[in-house]
Amino acid sequence: MKAAERFSSPLWRDRAMAAAALVEMERLAEAAAAKTGGCVRLMEVCGTHTMAIASAGMRRLFPKELRMLSGPGCPVCVTSQGDIDLVLALAEVPGVIITTFGDMLKVKGSKGLDLNVLRAGGADVRVVYSPLDAVELAAAEPGREVVFIGVGFETTAPVIAAALVRARKRALKNFSITSFFKLVPPALDLLLSDPSNRISGFLLPGHVSAIIGLEPYRFVTRKYGVPCVVTGFEPLDILAGINMLLAQIVSGKPEVQDEYFRAVPEGGNPAAVKVMEEVFSRTDAAWRAIGVLKNSGLGLARAYAGFDAVRRFKIKRVEAAEPKGCLCGQILLGKNFPPDCPLFAKACSPSSAVGPCMVSSEGACAAWFKYGG
Amino acid sequence: MCVAVPGKITAVTGSNAEVEFGGVKRSVSLDLVPAAKKNDYVLVHAGFAIQVLEAAEAEETLKLFQEIYANESR
Numbered sequence: 001m002k003a004a005e006r007f008s009s010p011l012w013r014d015r016a017m018a019a020a021a022l023v024e025m026e027r028l029a030e031a032a033a034a035k036t037g038g039c040v041r042l043m044e045v046c047g048t049h050t051m052a053i054a055s056a057g058m059r060r061l062f063p064k065e066l067r068m069l070s071g072p073g074c075p076v077c078v079t080s081q082g083d084i085d086l087v088l089a090l091a092e093v094p095g096v097i098i099t100t101f102g103d104m105l106k107v108k109g110s111k112g113l114d115l116n117v118l119r120a121g122g123a124d125v126r127v128v129y130s131p132l133d134a135v136e137l138a139a140a141e142p143g144r145e146v147v148f149i150g151v152g153f154e155t156t157a158p159v160i161a162a163a164l165v166r167a168r169k170r171a172l173k174n175f176s177i178t179s180f181f182k183l184v185p186p187a188l189d190l191l192l193s194d195p196s197n198r199i200s201g202f203l204l205p206g207h208v209s210a211i212i213g214l215e216p217y218r219f220v221t222r223k224y225g226v227p228c229v230v231t232g233f234e235p236l237d238i239l240a241g242i243n244m245l246l247a248q249i250v251s252g253k254p255e256v257q258d259e260y261f262r263a264v265p266e267g268g269n270p271a272a273v274k275v276m277e278e279v280f281s282r283t284d285a286a287w288r289a290i291g292v293l294k295n296s297g298l299g300l301a302r303a304y305a306g307f308d309a310v311r312r313f314k315i316k317r318v319e320a321a322e323p324k325g326c327l328c329g330q331i332l333l334g335k336n337f338p339p340d341c342p343l344f345a346k347a348c349s350p351s352s353a354v355g356p357c358m359v360s361s362e363g364a365c366a367a368w369f370k371y372g373g
Numbered sequence: 374m375c376v377a378v379p380g381k382i383t384a385v386t387g388s389n390a391e392v393e394f395g396g397v398k399r400s401v402s403l404d405l406v407p408a409a410k411k412n413d414y415v416l417v418h419a420g421f422a423i424q425v426l427e428a429a430e431a432e433e434t435l436k437l438f439q440e441i442y443a444n445e446s447r
Contacts, residue, residue, distance in 0.1 A: 006431035007379040007414055008395075020442035048375050073375070101419075130420025132402060155375040159421045162404040207375040210416060210424040236438055262430040263416055269424055272405040 007262070012234035013056075021239035026063045028246035032200070033065035035249055041067045041198050042245055043191070043334050045184060046205035047074030047362030048233055054367035056235045066242070069334035070364035072187050072287065073205055075152040076103045077332055077356045077363050080286035081320040083180050085109045089315045090147050090178070091123040096313070097141065098125045099134035100149040106359045110320035131163035131177075138167065138175035147309045148177045155207040157181040157298055158272035161279035164307055176309035179299050182285050184208050185216045186296035192224045197334050201227040201245035203238070206260045211276075213268025214256050221254040232260035279304050288356065289322060289329015326355035331364050338368040345369060377418040379426055382411050392417060 005011060032040045044050055050070045053059060062068065072078050088109045091098045098115065105115045105127065119125040124144075128134050131148050138146035150160045160177060167175045184205060191197055204217060209230040217228050227248035231241030241259045248254055258264055278301065285297025300308050310317065322329060326348070327341035338344050338357070348354040350366055357363035380392040385403065392401040392415065399417075403409050406422045415422035 006428050006435070007426055011435055014438075017438055017442045021438075024442070046375055075375075130402075132420050153375060155377065155418055155423065158405055158423070159419045162402065162421060165404070205375060207377045207416070207418065207423070210377070237434075240438065259434075262427050262434055263424050269405060271407055272423060275405065 008234075012236050014236065018235055018239060021236065021243060022061055025066070025239065025243055025246065028243055028250060029063035029065040032246045032249040035252070036200050039065050039067050040200050040246065040249065041069055041334070042201045042203060042242065043069040043071045043199050044203040045071035045073040045188070046203075046208070047077070047360065048207070049203060049205070049231070049238065050074070050364055050367050051362050052233050052235070052238060054371040056238075057371065058235070058238065059371075059373055066246075068242075069199070070331065070367070071191070071202075071334060072290070072332040073153065073184065073208075074332075074357070074360050074362045074364070075156070075182070076107055076360040077328060078182060078187075078287045078290075079107070079151050079180055079356070080288050081110050081322055082286060082317050083178070085320055086310055086315055086317055087149055087178060088113055088115065088118060090309055090313060091115055091118045091125055093145070093313050096124065096145045096147055097137065098123065098147055098149060099128045099137060100125065101151075102127045103360050103362075104149055104151065106353060107356050108323070108354070108359075131160050132166070135163050135167045135170075135172065135175060138172050139170060142174060145174050145176070145312075148175070150177045151180045153182055153184055153205070153208050154211045154276070155205075157280060158211055158269075158276040161275045164279050164304055165275060167307070168304070176307045176312050177300075178309050179280065180285070181280065181298040182287065183282075183296055183298070184212075185219070186293055187287070188217070188220055189223075190290065190293060190296075191333065192220065192226060194333075199226065199334060200249055201229070203241050203245065204228050204230045204256075206230060206232050206237075206264060209258075209260070209264045209268065211269050211272045213264070214258060214266050217256045221256060225254050227254040228256040230256070230258045230260050230264050232263065286319070289332060323354045328355035328357040328365070331357055337373065338365040339373065341365070375418070377416040377423060379414055380417050382409060382413050382415060385409075385411055390415075390422065392422070
């Protein structure tokens with residue numbers, strides 16, 4: 001095997017093996033459904049999994065007993081309306097350059113505007129690949145204020161933290177960020193605390209886990225007895241992860257398993273966790289449609305509080321209602337599927353999205369619209 | 374947005390590396406994986422390597438798949 005093939009090659013998408021995995025899945029799903037009484041509801045927590053499942057056309061191949069729910073792991077989707085409004089307010093501060101990942105451009109604020117619209121009206125909004133690009137921009141433009149829009153989970157937070165450490169070392173006075181980072185384990189806790197969700201297992205996010213490791217998930221099996229499998233993103237990874245979850249349900253022995261062990265060591269990435277904990281501290285965070293969850297997000301730690309854009313520009317946060325009729329919140333909680341929404345594929349489509357689940361390239365509605373259910 | 378792409382480190386300069394993704398090369402920060410070295414494969418997210426990939430374990434995963442599913446696919 002060539003070295004490069006080990007990590008990305010057609011081997012991970014082998015048709016015959018996928019077909020065999022699906023045969024195995026039929027058998028396991030039937031046995032698991034006998035245990036759960038009715039269908040088996042598993043949740044892929046991560047938006048990247050949602051897209052991988054949809055784009056490979058897996059949904060229509062799954063056994064009839066299996067329901068895959070899309071969870072709250074799409075960063076743009078879970079950012080609250082009040083926080084989106086803050087971003088838009090920052091974009092209107094004279095002299096500010098907004099730097100952001102592309103996903104944020106089309107998310108609408110409570111007045112129906114988005115960054116794209118503001119940019120067309122003259123706001124300076126730039127899409128960057130890395131927060132380091134934003135740091136370099138601040139260094140190159142000392143007369144301007146550069147704000148990086150920080151959204152994401154534990155995968156992204158250490159990256160932004162490392163960029164802030166670099167900005168601080170260079171004593172950049174014109175760089176700041178918004179810190180809307182959210183944590184996956186508190187979201188799982190919330191989902192399971194509502195028994196009406198009837199979630200029988202979690203396909204856990206591979207790249208969040210590459211940072212935090214396995215331990216932060218163990219409460220899921222201890223407290224709720226729900227199986228967990230950290231899973232990679234290739235089609236065979238996903239099929240294997242689902243089969244491992246089903247096998248755990250059948251055996252009645254829930255645990256946290258690691259299908260993606262080539263990238264996720266038991267202890268995660270301690271260096272990344274360290275820098276994340278140096279720059280950020282745990283804080284209550286507002287999730288779309290869910291509300292404020294205790295200790296579920298990351299705010300800037302005291303030593304880095306000077307980099308807080310919302311404080312620097314004295315923007316007042318006002319909580320705002322979600323778009324009328326939009327079911328994003330219920331979809332993020334696994335309570336509804338995208339076609340259940342009255343706006344889906346009618347008033348709401350990727351070219352004219354109402355809610356963030358349709359805006360984000362990883363949103364459940366966007367995946368469903370593009371690839372079908 | 375938690376997309377991360379595997380690439381190979383072709384050169385290291387201080388805390389930055391040149392990483393090759395299927396022929397395309399990019400500068401990547403090694404701030405979060407200080408032990409990574411030349412010829413390692415790393416997962417890259419937003420300009421930072423976030424984890425070193427284990428070649429032996431990737432092969433083991435593929436081998437496991439082949440063992441489990443080979444019988445049913447014939």
